[in-house]
Amino acid sequence: MRIKFWLERLPDALFNNAKLRPKLIISYLVAVFLPLLLTGIFLVLKANRMIEDQTNRTFGVSMQQLLYNMETRLSTYEELANHFYFDTALNTDLQKDYSQSSALEIVTVEEAFIQRVKVLLKFKNDLRAVSIYFLNPTLYNAAPYLAFADKDMAARPSFRQAMASGYKGYWGKTVPVPNGSLYWDVNMKPNAAATRVFSYNRPLEFYSERQPVGLLTLEIKESELYQLLSKESGDKNIFLVEPGGEIITSNVRERLGTALDQPVFQRIAPHSAGEFLWRQADGHYKVMYSQLKNGWKMVYMIPVNRLLEETRDMRNHGLLFILVSMIFSVVLIAIFSNLIMSRMTVLLKRIQRMKNGEIEVGQFVRGNDEIAVLDRSFNQMAEQMKYLIDEVYTLNIKKKEAELTALQSQINPHFLYNTLSTVSWLGRKTGTSKCAKLWRASPRSTAFP
Secondary structure (H helix, E strand, C coil), X not given: CHHHHHHHHHHHHHHHCCCHHHHHHHHHHHHHHHHHHHHHHHHHHHXXXXXXXXXXXXXXXXXXXXXXXXXHHHHHHXXXXXXXXXXXXXXXXXXXXXXXXXXXXXXXXXXXXXXXXXXXXXXXXXXXXXXXXXXXXXXXCEXXXXXXXXXXXXXXXXXXXXXXXXXXXXXXXXXXXXXXXXXXXXXXXXXXXXXXXXXXXXXXXXXXXXXXXXXXXXXXXXXHHHHHHHCXXXXXEEEEECCCCEEEEECCHHHCXXXXXXXXXXXXXXXXXXXXXXXXCCEEEEEEEEECCCCXXXXXXXXXXXXXXXXXXXXXXXXXXXXXXXXXXXXXXXXXXXXXXXXXXXXXHHHHHHHCCCCCCCCCCCCCCHHHHHHHHHHHHHHHXXXXXXXXXXXXXXXXXXXXXXXXXXXXXXXXXXXXXXXXXXXXXXXXXXXXXXXXXXXXXXXXX
């Protein structure tokens, strides 16, 4: 019952007993600002989502463009390897038995290959070395251009993997190599300046034999791939990762030669492409990745704060616009409420003065709206009341005047009669008979016989 009582009293407590001005302001806010607020919030959220999607697409397009550039660059090394792979003269030189040949003949063959490589390196600054690791024991070792693959080198897992790769070739990891040394035969010289290289390796099968006679190795400077990455904006971390998880190149230079973060690598290893969110100690990242034809993966790690920066700016601008709109709406509502209430106040004051007995006649509220019509109706009522009051007041005065006139007409003869009667009695008392005779001789009042 108490709840029912409070529910019945709720409209009076919240609305009916409130002043008109607050009710007008609240009604305007509810009718105008609330839809504006909801619409603004919806548009801001929608715009944020669109900006976020657009940012994702932008980064996705950026990654695909970088992938294309990387594929194009790597394909040039594969095309270069084809020139040696399809060289029938080189095939003959590598398979020939030189056990009966003179040293001059062997040196002439090697010198022809070395000159060919030197001319190539002169015009290809991105190459550090072009080498063939041959299996023919009768050919001289002319490192770093022609080197014999002895048992120790042939036993290396990476070398065996390269020899088994077939026509598609094998892309090796990046390693720091001192100047003057080869990818497969790293001779650490004291104080030698090191550079990072990776290799493309093609077993020389020459199609018909299907039995490798050597391994062609192109040593490529890692800095050539880094130039492609360096053209990207610095708001993201980019990693080119080989299938084992080691970083080939990156715009985060201190990470070169290290392994990609294990949680990230475990997520990207089973898939060729995708994206996910990843949180680590230094922040929250969105990870986007895609696989190249050679099995390497391009990994974008974009800080979420950077990803949502434009979204945050849009949200802040949207909220600021809503706040300014709210203030502007409140000001306009207050102005219009005052305009309405000022006219209502004039009418209320007239009613209050009439209540106190002061009747004012005239048009106090201008216009043709309901308040002006109400004021004119009230003015008509005031005029009628004033007329009735004046009419009653005049009638009362005239009535009083008539009564006074009648009373006066009665009072004057009666007063004269009383005066003469008094004189008569005085005459009798003093013995003056003339006064008494005069009274008896005077005519009697018709009003007082």
